[in-house]
Amino acid sequence: MSFQIKTLDIEPRRQTFAYIARRFGADRPASRYEEATYDVQARTNFHYRPIWAPEYEIHDENRTAVVMADWYVFKDPRQFYYATYNQSRAAMNQVLDGNFDTVEERGMLARVAPEWLATAKAYLVPLRHYEWGANMNNFTIADYGYGTQITSAAAFHAADRLGMAQVLGRIGLLLDDQTGASLDEGHAAWTDGAEWQDLRRAVEDMFVVEDWFEVFVAQNLAMDGILHPLVFDHFDAAGQAHNGAPLSMLTGFMVDWFKDSSRWVDAVIKAAAQESDANRALLSGWYATWSARAVQVARPLADRVLGDVGMGEGAEAAVATVAEQLNARARKLGLDV
Amino acid sequence: MAKKKKMGLKQKYALLTRGLDWETTYQPMDKVFPYDKFEGIKIKDWDAWEDPFRLTMDAYWKFQAEKERKLYAVIDSFSQNNGHLGLTDARYLSAVKLFLTGVSPLEYMAHRQFAHLGRHLRGAGPRVAAQMQSLDELRHAQTQIHTISHYNRYFDGFHDWQHMHDRVWYLSVPKSFFDDAASAGPFEFLTSISFSFEYVLTNLLFVPFMSGAAYNGDLATVTFGFSAQSDESRHMTLGLEVIKFMLEQDEGNVPIVQRWIDKWFWRGYRLLSLVGMMMDYMLPKKIMSWQEAWEMYFEEQGGALFEDLARYGIRPPKYHDVASKEKDRISHEVWAIFYQYTHAAGFHTWDVDEAHKAWLSEKYPNTFDKLYRPRLEMWKGMADAGNRFYNNALPQLCTTCQIPMGFTEPDDPSTICFRSSEYGGDTYHFCSDGCKDIFDHEPEKYVQSWLPVHQIYQGNCGGASVEDVLKWYHLNLGTDNMAYEGSPEQKLWSQWMAGRHPVAAE
Numbered sequence: 001m002s003f004q005i006k007t008l009d010i011e012p013r014r015q016t017f018a019y020i021a022r023r024f025g026a027d028r029p030a031s032r033y034e035e036a037t038y039d040v041q042a043r044t045n046f047h048y049r050p051i052w053a054p055e056y057e058i059h060d061e062n063r064t065a066v067v068m069a070d071w072y073v074f075k076d077p078r079q080f081y082y083a084t085y086n087q088s089r090a091a092m093n094q095v096l097d098g099n100f101d102t103v104e105e106r107g108m109l110a111r112v113a114p115e116w117l118a119t120a121k122a123y124l125v126p127l128r129h130y131e132w133g134a135n136m137n138n139f140t141i142a143d144y145g146y147g148t149q150i151t152s153a154a155a156f157h158a159a160d161r162l163g164m165a166q167v168l169g170r171i172g173l174l175l176d177d178q179t180g181a182s183l184d185e186g187h188a189a190w191t192d193g194a195e196w197q198d199l200r201r202a203v204e205d206m207f208v209v210e211d212w213f214e215v216f217v218a219q220n221l222a223m224d225g226i227l228h229p230l231v232f233d234h235f236d237a238a239g240q241a242h243n244g245a246p247l248s249m250l251t252g253f254m255v256d257w258f259k260d261s262s263r264w265v266d267a268v269i270k271a272a273a274q275e276s277d278a279n280r281a282l283l284s285g286w287y288a289t290w291s292a293r294a295v296q297v298a299r300p301l302a303d304r305v306l307g308d309v310g311m312g313e314g315a316e317a318a319v320a321t322v323a324e325q326l327n328a329r330a331r332k333l334g335l336d337v
Numbered sequence: 338m339a340k341k342k343k344m345g346l347k348q349k350y351a352l353l354t355r356g357l358d359w360e361t362t363y364q365p366m367d368k369v370f371p372y373d374k375f376e377g378i379k380i381k382d383w384d385a386w387e388d389p390f391r392l393t394m395d396a397y398w399k400f401q402a403e404k405e406r407k408l409y410a411v412i413d414s415f416s417q418n419n420g421h422l423g424l425t426d427a428r429y430l431s432a433v434k435l436f437l438t439g440v441s442p443l444e445y446m447a448h449r450q451f452a453h454l455g456r457h458l459r460g461a462g463p464r465v466a467a468q469m470q471s472l473d474e475l476r477h478a479q480t481q482i483h484t485i486s487h488y489n490r491y492f493d494g495f496h497d498w499q500h501m502h503d504r505v506w507y508l509s510v511p512k513s514f515f516d517d518a519a520s521a522g523p524f525e526f527l528t529s530i531s532f533s534f535e536y537v538l539t540n541l542l543f544v545p546f547m548s549g550a551a552y553n554g555d556l557a558t559v560t561f562g563f564s565a566q567s568d569e570s571r572h573m574t575l576g577l578e579v580i581k582f583m584l585e586q587d588e589g590n591v592p593i594v595q596r597w598i599d600k601w602f603w604r605g606y607r608l609l610s611l612v613g614m615m616m617d618y619m620l621p622k623k624i625m626s627w628q629e630a631w632e633m634y635f636e637e638q639g640g641a642l643f644e645d646l647a648r649y650g651i652r653p654p655k656y657h658d659v660a661s662k663e664k665d666r667i668s669h670e671v672w673a674i675f676y677q678y679t680h681a682a683g684f685h686t687w688d689v690d691e692a693h694k695a696w697l698s699e700k701y702p703n704t705f706d707k708l709y710r711p712r713l714e715m716w717k718g719m720a721d722a723g724n725r726f727y728n729n730a731l732p733q734l735c736t737t738c739q740i741p742m743g744f745t746e747p748d749d750p751s752t753i754c755f756r757s758s759e760y761g762g763d764t765y766h767f768c769s770d771g772c773k774d775i776f777d778h779e780p781e782k783y784v785q786s787w788l789p790v791h792q793i794y795q796g797n798c799g800g801a802s803v804e805d806v807l808k809w810y811h812l813n814l815g816t817d818n819m820a821y822e823g824s825p826e827q828k829l830w831s832q833w834m835a836g837r838h839p840v841a842a843e
Binding site for chain 2: 007008010012013014015016017018019032035036037039040041042043044045046047048049050051052058059081082083086087089090091093094096097128129132135136139140142143148151152155156158159160162163165166167169170173180183184187190191200201204205207208
């Protein structure tokens with residue numbers, strides 16, 4: 001015997017929207033990602049040019065030097081649309097909340113060596129301003145980018161960066177007994193501390209880059225590709241000798257996020273580089289400039305953090321390792337490195 | 338070890354958000370934030386901004402993910418159970434077609450434009466508020482697409498909504514409205530969308546569509562409406578906060594803001610005439626008349642708002658009196674336009690039946706029987722004689738609102754209202770003093786308008802015949818367009834209903 005509910009069977013007259021059927025060459029059922037992402041942005045017959053940028057249309061392919069025959073080849077491997085994006089991050093955040101509770105309830109930070117706690121505070125808290133800068137840069141992409149596929153993912157990525165800036169702030173509050181003093185110190189370090197100035201200068205320079213695709217390469221591939229592994233892998237590993245494991249529980253969000261978001265970043269770079277030799281040359285040039293810059297700004301930070309715990313001689317090697325990993329990644333994506 | 342007291346969301350928000358910002362020194366602030374001064378709005382203290390959302394991202398993810406889970410469960414269930422069979426009538430879907438092709442693309446545009454503000458406003462507070470609204474608007478665009486996707490599988494006119502939005506003549510009305518806001522500076526954008534639209538007029542736009550859904554068995558759309566409600570209240574709060582912030586920062590801002598309020602009131606009001614038509618003519622089960630909605634939501638609620646804003650030196654928007662004079666006319670005038678141009682539209686119109694006419698007569702005692710009933714009856718007679726009226730001449734459009742010139746003089750409902758201006762050796766035409774004023778203030782902007790009728794005559798819309806143009810619109814001729822009577826949609830609906838009520842037959 002089987003359980004069978006009889007339902008009204010009404011034949012649909014079409015399976016999906018015409019723009020999806022045209023794009024995929026068949027009227028077949030479409031995924032929610034496809035229906036809500038492909039070809040959603042207006043393309044033509046804009047009524048007025050922005051009074052603040054009359055050289056462009058409201059959405060304009062010419063806001064970047066990258067040329068694409070089709071701007072919908074940047075499929076997000078995660079297939080995020082609004083619902084799936086928020087559900088993914090809510091789930092990640094639930095894990096993070098659990099970790100915060102565990103660390104707090106069990107007083108686990110008391111077991112971390114005090115000098116490492118001080119060092120961790122000194123590099124984690126100012127970094128929230130870097131994430132805030134990355135938030136701005138990704139909203140630049142969501143603003144000026146072309147096509148819903150890349151701009152919606154950039155908006156999610158930007159929201160992630162605000163979220164991580166706030167995670168880093170929460171860590172600060174945990175370390176300063178919820179007084180906010182660490183946030184003030186972090187702010188002062190970011191604006192005036194010697195080891196942060198090269199990085200801050202690079203972030204501010206990215207703010208004024210006009211080509212949004214260059215911003216993408218600079219922020220999401222080059223700077224993040226050096227800084228995230230350096231901070232959340234190498235620095236964190238250095239902390240293990242000082243019982244830093246509870247801190248790893250608090251920064252695990254960033255590690256998971258980097259893995260997750262790199263899949264999208266890689267898909268974008270690969271598709272753009274694959275499109276033409278001209279694109280590849282352009283992206284490779286931007287990559288060369290900004291990865292060199294990232295290595296340069298990472299060095300003083302690595303010297304300071306690893307030097308603080310007597311591992312200063314490892315700083316050069318740590319930066320060289322992440323740089324080599326990034327170069328290998330970029331080569332794999334089709335860039336000339 | 339005792340657990341420390343958890344911080345409230347508000348306190349946490351302030352510590353974790355406001356302090357993220359810094360004064361750039363390697364690059365000048367004016368280069369990092371290049372767009373927030375040219376409009377002449379003076380901001381002395383960005384920190385005086387009262388953050389309306391006060392959400393950290395973790396709370397945002399959590400709330401929104403939960404809302405999405407519930408919404409998609411309903412959408413799935415609706416789809417699985419042929420929810421469309423529960424509609425009052427297939428004619429209701431003309432309203433949904435207008436919504437998907439006219440409104441959903443604006444939600445998307447709002448997402449992009451709030452992204453622009455979320456990057457470019459100088460203060461951290463307003464920037465984060467704009468970012469969250471940007472995400473919310475993307476949500477609305479995407480959930481509307483997903484909700485209405487089900488209707489696309491069974492009904493006509495939904496299939497190529499974005500293609501149509503960029504081209505079809507009447508969709509240039511909502512498109513030009515939003516393009517106008519998006520091409521303005523950031524403070525004008527906030528005044529137009531956050532204040533005039535989301536705060537002052539939202540009960541006359543979004544709400545009638547959602548209430549229409551509730552009244553007509555559209556469970557999917559009304560669930561979306563309820564789900565979006567908490568987002569919308571945030572946006573309304575932002576709209577009011579924006580205005581107060583600008584007005585409090587500098588006295589010199591008052592006349593600039595007043596001019597924007599005047600402009601965007603009229604721009605929004607003209608767009609709402611399409612909603613008025615929808616309310617009075619397209620809903621099989623009606624919520625209230627356009628006139629009643631106008632009286633309740635603009636004259637009463639809006640009146641109280643402007644009394645409140647008077648202390649800043651703000652007066653009610655110019656021509657609000659004209660809008661009130663027109664309140665028993667515009668829905669009928671716009672329906673007449675769409676009735677006669679249904680062959681060029683992506684939705685159906687129909688001959689209004691006796692019960693509907695009785696309702697209109699009751700709701701519009703001063704105008705309907707005298708001015709509009711005779712026209713509807715003439716058209717019904719023509720249709721019964723096999724000669725349903727379609728107007729094959731292309732209409733003249735208002736350069737500003739882009740609606741065909743079918744509105745009448747404020748004090749004479751029997752005379753079409755024409756206004757015009759000369760600029761650069763050309764003559765531009767308008768439907769009203771409100772639209773003329775808007776043009777006259779910024780003619781260099783409005784001469785750029787992509788006016789569908791002009792574009793057709795210039796040969797930019799697929800060809801010289803009406804059929805060429807409709808194909809260029811991607812209208813499926815004979816299914817998407819024309820009268821509801823005799824349409825494939827009507828036939829299918831009758832079949833489905835017959836299958837559904839077998840006991841009722843004979």
